Amino acid sequence: MNKFGVVVFPGSNCDQDMIYVLETIMQQKVVKLWHKDHDLQGCDFIVLPGGFSYGDYLRSGAIARFSPIMKEVVDFANKGGYVMGVCNGFQILAEAGLVPGALLHNKNRKFICNNVYLRSQTRDSLITSQIDPSQVLKIPIAHGEGNYFTDADTLKMLNDNDQVLFRYCDAEGNVTSEANPNGSMENIAGVCNKGRNVFGMMPHPERAADAELSNTDGMILFESILSTVSL
Amino acid sequence: MKFIAEIDVMPKKEILDPQGKAVTGSMKSLGLGTISQVRIGKHITLELEAANEAEAREQVDLACSKLLANLIMESYEFEVKAV
Numbered sequence: 001m002n003k004f005g006v007v008v009f010p011g012s013n014c015d016q017d018m019i020y021v022l023e024t025i026m027q028q029k030v031v032k033l034w035h036k037d038h039d040l041q042g043c044d045f046i047v048l049p050g051g052f053s054y055g056d057y058l059r060s061g062a063i064a065r066f067s068p069i070m071k072e073v074v075d076f077a078n079k080g081g082y083v084m085g086v087c088n089g090f091q092i093l094a095e096a097g098l099v100p101g102a103l104l105h106n107k108n109r110k111f112i113c114n115n116v117y118l119r120s121q122t123r124d125s126l127i128t129s130q131i132d133p134s135q136v137l138k139i140p141i142a143h144g145e146g147n148y149f150t151d152a153d154t155l156k157m158l159n160d161n162d163q164v165l166f167r168y169c170d171a172e173g174n175v176t177s178e179a180n181p182n183g184s185m186e187n188i189a190g191v192c193n194k195g196r197n198v199f200g201m202m203p204h205p206e207r208a209a210d211a212e213l214s215n216t217d218g219m220i221l222f223e224s225i226l227s228t229v230s231l
Numbered sequence: 232m233k234f235i236a237e238i239d240v241m242p243k244k245e246i247l248d249p250q251g252k253a254v255t256g257s258m259k260s261l262g263l264g265t266i267s268q269v270r271i272g273k274h275i276t277l278e279l280e281a282a283n284e285a286e287a288r289e290q291v292d293l294a295c296s297k298l299l300a301n302l303i304m305e306s307y308e309f310e311v312k313a314v
Contacts, residue, residue, distance in 0.1 A: 151303070
């Protein structure tokens with residue numbers, strides 16, 4: 001990768017964490033992209049960070065999806081450019097139709113801020129290429145609307161095309177309904193689009209990528225991104 | 232011409248509505264155990280300019296399908312009146 005762009009919407013609050021990990025820990029070039037901009041500044045990987053863009057009015061991500069910068073992001077993604085959305089970023093990608101599905105209110109009606117366990121479901125994606133699917137990753141979630149939902153046909157398509165990136169599991173790696181924090185269909189925590197260049201996930205790898213925070217399980221996603229492609 | 236639209240956006244039937252479920256529970260606490268299946272959506276009103284009612288309906292339909300409702304999880308209905 002040459003340059004990462006982290007989009008900042010009004011109400012984004014994980015943008016600095018993402019920039020810190022990419023710039024300081026992973027030693028990459030990073031620019032902030034303001035939501036009113038129309039220019040992706042030559043970035044070859046765009047990140048939509050977590051937060052509460054536009055106060056989550058109407059639905060999480062619904063208003064952000066119509067920000068000026070999103071037109072550029074959608075065009076970039078449709079041309080095969082890499083885009084990753086974490087948490088609110090995933091909600092925005094889903095609202096924009098760049099990844100399938102929608103994020104409903106958590107089944108237990110609560111905002112959940114917790115470490116959860118995940119397993120990667122495929123090595124065939126830029127963000128999971130280095131992750132052994134048997135490896136259990138401890139990564140935090142922090143959301144009120146993370147309950148992944150889609151219709152039966154789309155769910156089948158996701159499974160058939162190997163588009164499920166992560167599922168919630170227990171500490172031993174068993175994907176069970178008890179280990180499903182928010183009611184997501186089939187424990188889905190992250191998906192990619194059919195073209196495998198747009199990635200959405202509810203858990204926050206950027207909150208688990210600094211040794212000072214005593215959990216670096218999220219680091220391997222960033223290592224995957226950097227190991228797979230050099231443009 | 233000026234029109235007013237009254238729009239209802241509801242979570243789809245097959246989707247769990249945690250808000251509605253919580254309120255259903257409170258109905259029991261209130262002594263209204265006869266009430267069940269509470270579902271909560273949004274009521275949206277807006278004003279718009281259009282040449283005629285058909286055009287107004289077309290615009291409102293676009294607003295609903297593109298922004299006001301997410302058709303993966305919600306459905307919508309609306310009425311349009313000239314004012």
